[in-house]
Amino acid sequence: MALLEQMRNASGTPETIGLPDNVILDFMSSDNTLIQAIEEAYAKHSQFPSEKLMMAEDDLVKDLQQDYVNFYAPATVNPYVAIAGRGPWIVTSHGAVLHDNGGYGMLGGGHGPIEIIEAMSENHVMANVMTPSFSHARMAKALRKELGHTRGSCPFSKFICMNSGSESMTVAMRICDVNSKIMTGPGGRHEGKPVKLLAIERAFHGRTDRPAQISHSCKGAYDKNLKTFSERDNLILVPSNNVAALQDAFADAEKNGYFIESMSIEPVQGEGNPGQCIDRDFYDEARRLTNENGSMLIIDSIQAGIRGQGTLSVVDYEGFQDAEAPDLETWSKALNAGQYPLSVLGLNERAAGLYVVGIYGNTMTTNPRALETAVAVLERITPELRQNIRDRGVEFVDKLNALAEELPGTITKVQGTGLLISAELEPSILTVVGFDEVEVWCRKHGLGVIHGGINALRYTPHFAITSAEVDLVIDITRQSIKHFTQ
Structure with missing residues (x-):
């Protein structure tokens, strides 16, 4: 002191x-x-x-x-x-x-994770995928050990490494674009049809061009300020976990003569509706419909990876262990511990077979420093850490719900999956974003937190968080609400 x-x-x-x-x-x-x-x-x-x-x-x-x-x-x-x-x-x-509890969800290892920084700081030969490295094999082995660990085998046949999470979504959607050209080209199953993209309401998938096109949480600002966005009409949105709406979207595509190129889903929403997890029946229907229509299914686990349920991939979520894997799944954030820019795209055999040399490239792709950073992260995932993510997540939600009961009329919704949690506040009396509003008040009084959703506080703490720390977060949240309402 x-x-x-x-x-x-x-x-x-x-x-x-x-x-x-x-x-x-x-x-x-x-x-x-x-x-x-x-x-x-x-x-x-x-x-x-x-x-x-x-x-x-x-x-x-x-x-x-x-x-x-x-x-x-x-x-x-x-x-x-x-x-x-x-x-x-x-x-x-x-x-x-x-x-x-902020860090945009990337600080699962907390600040200054020693083992990860040591692995990253070694004198690696800095070259990309064009120069073979033992780190390439180490990373692939670590990924295959983690992905599908609850089901006995990894469902992804190949991987591509980029820098940011948004870029991994860009590459995923470019591969879907290849499929679109085949499907809608001469002799294709959907020959001559215009193409549309399908996503979830309030979703966020990144800010590069095509991921931004399907990011409903940002669409208003893009349409208002960007010429090319305001002229587009290529996005179909369905509510999360609404199976009937999902079926209607594909039925409308068939009726009106357009091809749904891809469907993108966050297994746990990270920004637009933080903490909302997809249901198994919704996922299964999305997988069935994309398969039947020749569309591609993308799972965006950039924010949910590890944080959502203590597993990197949706294929290992509780209740999803026997689900058919998506065509493509993206990971970043927790995978690089917020220490070095890295994202990874997993591809099943179908998606890997669609990639064509020349449609993408990246200067830093698969460089050893990035890979060794991720290997260090994956090596630190233990059964105890996975369980802590799940247990403290349940505790967090329970205590926020108790706070909502303690302070009636202030917290309108609490939801969370693992350590991706949010509490929506009553907007008529509590404003989250603004100078000296709830978010800033929390920060000034010792709680690092980031807004999300419509008017929500979003909590993304480190994975080893303790019950005492959860109590601290709840207490400062309580103080902030009382400050503005009493």
């Missing part, structure tokens, strides 16, 4: 107060990563210019980012400067400590 106090005394007016000192002391006694984070922050603090550190925190935030275009709204920028992080803990330039 003395180190934090020295940092506070050597800094300007804080905007983020962070966790109370008594809470910090309690967790220091049980979690060494918090002590590490504070010690590292103190060591770094003295390296920064004093004239910067003595600025008011809100001024420093603006000063440090003044040369950048931020993709996101100003009100959603964190009101602090993070200078150290270990496990779930962040320490700021002005001596505050936060428990991080």
Whole structure:
């Protein structure tokens, strides 16, 4: 605590107060990563210019980012400067400590995961898939061990590696485009038909062009501001888990003479409706209809992978172990631990057979540093970690539901699958996004959290989270609601 106090005394007016000192002391006694984070922050603090550190925190935030275009709204920028992080803990330039449940779902290993950073930091030969590497075989072996581990074998025949999750969806949809050309070309089963894409309402699949076309959660902004998006009419949307609507979509395609190129599904929605899991009967019907119509089924596990049920792939979800695998499935985020840009696309034999040399390329594809990062992540998945993801997820949802009962009329919906959880707030009295609204208040008082859904707080904590940490998150959420309603 003395180190934090020295940092506070050597800094300007804080905007983020962070966790109370008594809470910090309690967790220091049980979690060494918090002590590490504070010690590292103190060591770094003295390296920064004093004239910067003595600025008011809100001024420093603006000063440090003044040369950048931020993709996101100003009100959603964190009101602090993070200078150290270990496990779930962040320490700021002005001596505050936060428990991080944000990180856009990529920090399953927490901040500063030692084994992963060590694997990544070795002197790897930096070359792409054009240069054979033992890391290629190590990664493939690790993937095949994880994918299908509940069913005895891996259902994917080939893999492609890219940088971002969005890019893996881009490649998946490009392979679907090849199938479309075959299906709608001369002599094809759907010869001459126009092509449409099928996705789930409120879905998010990335921001590169074709994934953005099927991301309903962002469609309003795209249609309003982008010429090419506003002129498109190629997207069919169905509500999640509505089997009848899914059947109607394919029936309408048959009736009106167009081909559904692909259906994309998040097994657990990560942004538009965080925590919602697909039902087995809905998945099975999507698989049946895509098979029957010559369409491709894409499962987007970029946010749900590992986090959703402690397994990387939907094929290992509880109740899905005997389901037919999708044609394509994408993974990123937790797979790279938020430490090195990597995404992976798994392809079944049909999808792998559709790839044509020349339709895609990537400078960094399958480089050893990225692969060794992912291997280190996969090697850290234990039965105990899988169970913790599931158990703490149930505990999280139960305690949020209890909070909703404790504070009636404030929380309208709680849902979660594993450690991808959300609580929607009553918009007439609680606004999540905005300057000094709920999201920012939580951050200023020690809870790193990100908005999602319509008006929801989205929680994506590290996979080793404890019950004591869950209680901490619930308590700050409680305080934030009371602050705005009492």
